[in-house]
Amino acid sequence: MSARPEQPVRPMMQRDRASAALGMLVEKDEPGESRVSMRVREDMTNGFAITHGGLVFALADTAFAIACNEDERVTVAAGADITFLKSTRAGQTLTAHAVRRSLVGRTGVYDVTVTDETGDAVAEFRGRSLTTNRAAADAGGTAD
Template sequence: MTDATTDAMTDAASRANRAMMDRDLASAALGMVVERDDPGHAVVSMRVREDMTNGFHITHGGLVFTLADTAFAIACNEDDTVTVAAGADITFLKSTRAGQTLTATAVRRTRSGRTGLYDVTVVDEHGDAVAEFRGRSISTNRTI
């Protein structure tokens, strides 16, 4: 593959992801920031607010999952084909609190036919692992 072909694929994926994220009201409401969106690789950050904590005053696990899922969605939408989650698992490793910034980094492990496997690591502002997420994707017949 030539550099020009790779650049064109990256540009198409970035445009598709920008369009997807422009319509993603949940991620916007949570204050997520896309730091990187390359085919098969994405980085998304989110500052934890008080209203994102549970009854123990720690970050709600569902919101950690949501951050990881957003990075996964960006990484697996590598072209103009709509790709969605077929399933995902998360392991929580460390609790966090309001005021902290979490960063999710998603990386493609494999993609074959219509399916893919992606790993997402969520870290805090010190680089300590907060969660590990594994997502399984499936490409649809729709285009963005």
């Protein structure tokens, strides 16, 4: 996982091997908002030569994870839904922009729009988060 030089990468993302393997780039990391991009490779396409939906979901989920981990406590996904709007292909760059919509107690709702390099919407994702009592510095253990 990489970030722009002016934006340090949080330990959470330094340990995220899946996002790193997919070549995701953190472009914005602020409490309640993030932006993450990913260039679609040939090995990210399905049998129809379009971007595999699971990888579009993974990009949106990563942006969601960054946006909802706003403090020293671990926040995890309680659920998420995605609507695919437009197919993409290898060579295109996708960007996921996550924004907090609601945060009440330990529960949050975040919307993520995935766009292609032209700005066209590719997918809309809604994630529901749950903040645990576990400190983010603790990479092991279970959520409580």
